[in-house]
Amino acid sequence: MANEKNVQNLGSLRESLTGIETFYVVDYQGLSxxxxxxxxxxxxxxxxxxxxxxxxxxxxxxQAGGRDLSEALKGPSALVLAQDDPAGVAKTLSDASKANDRGIPTMKGGFVEGRAVDVRVIERLASLGSKQSLQGEFVGVLSAHLSNFVGILEAYQAKLGGGAAEAQA
Structure with a gap:
């Protein structure tokens, strides 16, 4: 017969993982x-x-959700779910690890957008920055290109308009 507390914890864990595509497994042992x-x-x-x-x-x-990280689940482990900002959560974990002289928490693996990834991928994701900063950079790049495109169209219109005015004179 299964332990009632474990059954409740498993149900809660399954519920928390519902709809989550990105999560990380970390070793937190040694943190106060x-x-x-x-x-x-x-x-x-x-x-x-x-x-x-x-x-x-x-x-x-x-495993009930079709995901297997049994290799990463050695020793004390915690799941860190990233719902809104996967890069921001990874950066938070990375910053906490760098601030600690023992490098804790330690990344063990995870899933990013439904795919199993190793520690290197999570570290690269952490170096990207937050979702908002990336969106800001993207908007900046788009607006620069649109501004250039509008300038080209205005120059072309002036060329066409200027040629028609000279022909009438």
Missing amino acids: AGQLTRLRQDIRAKGGQMIVAKNTLINIAL
């Missing part, structure tokens, strides 16, 4: 209670969530 609380708050500020559970329960919940 205050550091862990601060990390959870920083992750929540980026639209994410940190869930600490038994590796067995995490593995069962992931």
Whole structure:
């Protein structure tokens, strides 16, 4: 007979993973209670969530969704769900690791947009910056190109308009 608490935790974990395409598995062991609380708050500020559970329960919940990270689930593990800003959550984890002299939390693996990824991919994602900053850069690039295009159209119109005025004179 299964432990009632584990059954409840598994149900809660499955519910939390519903609709989540991006999450990371991290080793949090060695963080003080205050550091862990601060990390959870920083992750929540980026639209994410940190869930600490038994590796067995995490593995069962992931496999029920067709995802397998059993290799990453060795030792103490936590799931960090990235709902709104995957790059921002990865950057938060990376910044917390750099701020800690022991490099904790340590990335172990994860899924990004439904695909299993290794630590290197997560680190590259963390170096990109937040979703809002990337969107701002994209808008800037688009507006520069549109401005150039409008300038070309105005020059072409002036050329055509100037030629017609000279022909009438």
